[in-house]
Amino acid sequence: MSAIITRRMLARGIGRIAAVTLLGAVLVSCGDEKAPQAEGRPVGVVTVEAGQFSDDVQLSGEIQAKKDVSLAFRIGGRVLERPVNVGDQVKAGQVIARLDPALEQNALAAAKAALEAARGEVSTARSTFERQERLMAQGFTTRPRYDQARRAQETAQATLENAEAQVELAQDRLGFTALRTDVAGVVTARRIEPGEVIQPGQVVVQIARDDSRDAVFNVPAAVLDTHLSDARIRVALADAPAVTAYGSVREVAPQADPVTRTFAVRVGLQDPPEAMRLGSTVVGTIELTTAAIVSIPASALTQQGRSPAVWVVDPAKSTVSLRDIDVLRFDAGTIILSQGLAPGEIIVSAGAQALHPGQRVRLLPGQLPSSRQQAAVSP
Template sequence: MRSRPLALPALLLPAFLLLAGCDDGAPPPAPEIRPVRVIAAERSAGGDVVTLTGTVQAETQVNLAFRIDGRMIERLVNVGDAVRAGQVIARLARENEENGLRAARAQVTAARGQLREAENNYWRQGQLLREGFTTRVRYDQAAQQLQTIRAAVDAAEAQVSIAETRLGYTELVSDVSGSVTQRGAEPGEVVQPGRMIVRIARTEGRDAVFDVPAQVKDQAPANPLIAVNVTGQPQIRAQGRVREVSPQADAVTGTFQVRVGLAEPPPEMRLGSTVTGQMQLGTTPGITIPASALTRAERQPAVWVVDPASETVSLRPVELVRHDPGHVVIGQGLQPGEIIVTAGVQTLRPGQKVRLLR
């Protein structure tokens, strides 16, 4: 006797139909409303104020160096010392130059002795020629010898002058007044001509020196007025204008060195002081929004714009004209007064309802 298969699908069909009828009567789930922080877009009213940190340096620094080589036996100043024009800074050993001067003076003495003999011989040959006891050739030879020895005396005297000058060069004398900022050699070293012995910052003129990012340099207006104060002491302040901009960026930091000439800096703004400078950048036309509002749509910059009537969001491409760490400037794609999302932009989808947090 064969068993008959059970018709399970036929038995279960009414149950499925009953459940389906129950689901059709349930209300749909409420759409998710996401809270977002928003702002109203506003047109840029003016340039931002950028703050930089730098140091006070002399407008002009002078490297003092010996003009001759030799062993330095004495350096009379150190870093931080004030010096005046005409002050002796360092000395070289003098023995070689003193010996050279003595030898040059001895050459002058010998040459002058030869000159006296040549003058006497020339005078005697002239007398003999007038009396007919010598020839014109001998007289001319005496005259030529006198001229040669006179030239030798002049050369020997010039060597004395050179030796005296070299002896004077054994003392390094400052030709400017200022402060010593660096030393380049120590007593006992043999130094070559031109090697920096000390560096002096001249008293006249001070600069505030800043390392400025390329973006800030490009946005700076022409000939800006920069407010400078000692860091932590805002009452010690001065103003200045850009005097010099490095033509090349630093290979490591990518910044440009900018020197600001300070107008009448107070005495408390000393060389080496850390200072803070503030400069207003040029105005960039457009709408400034927080950088956190920026997202992307198909590899293009975009922002979420809120429709106030429906309280839904839409993704709108925009054109950037400037991108700073804290904010961006929109050139096209936004209108003043439009509401944009500034926080939570990565979790939104087009048409999503939102609750506005200002």
């Protein structure tokens, strides 16, 4: 009886040992397999790209002639006529105004009479000198008389030359009584009226030349501090914005206006349309462009301590790391950086609030990344 009980207990022990051995073998085989990696956190990503930041400044101005010519008489006198008015189109060589020529005509007549008298004196003095020269050769005259005749001839010749110059001067002054323009353009101002007695150099009319036009703006000093000379300026009529022309800065006033404290800037227009007449009000758009900069979406911005930062994706490991950045300025939905990121780097633009350094990431469902972004966020 006892032998039978002993054999049953031994069989139960052997079964338990086999079960334990089998369980251990199963556990050992399971331990040889690698545990599955954790799935990356879904995020949105963007590739950092360098660009140029542009800002437009609009100013009001007017169309002016590139060159204005002020015409004046070289001599004084009474204005006889002024056949042109403001707005008239004039051609080169056209008469703008005339002075009363009576005085100059009388001066010319007197100069011509003096010229004829000088010619007579020269003829007489030459004959006298030739006679004294013959007598001197024969010994029938004295040296003082010979020298006197020679000096008289020289004096008469000088008087003749002076009379000829006076005639030319009188003819020029008579020609100066007619004021002609040597350029084509439009009369923009008149300063005298017929019947007035004017002085030499007094402006009669002002003409805007037809060869080119400028757009003139009053620019604040803050805008001058930028690279204004390199800017491309778009000029449009205030009452017809579709009429446009482009130009560049041609001249900047060296001194500010004492009232407005602005600087007059002249923009040379390239092939302006006919609708941009002199005096037209225009709006100039100055397209200011900075050097190469980096901009990122505002959603990518996070914080590390008190410094702004972004999550940068490692393309090889699909992990993220936190990096400090320097912000140049904030725009609507965009952040302009001064430094901290390089073009070509990949950053997290969505889902950055719950990340930690070294965490694996994957692409958000529905996002269509570039090939570089797809490689960076593959699980």
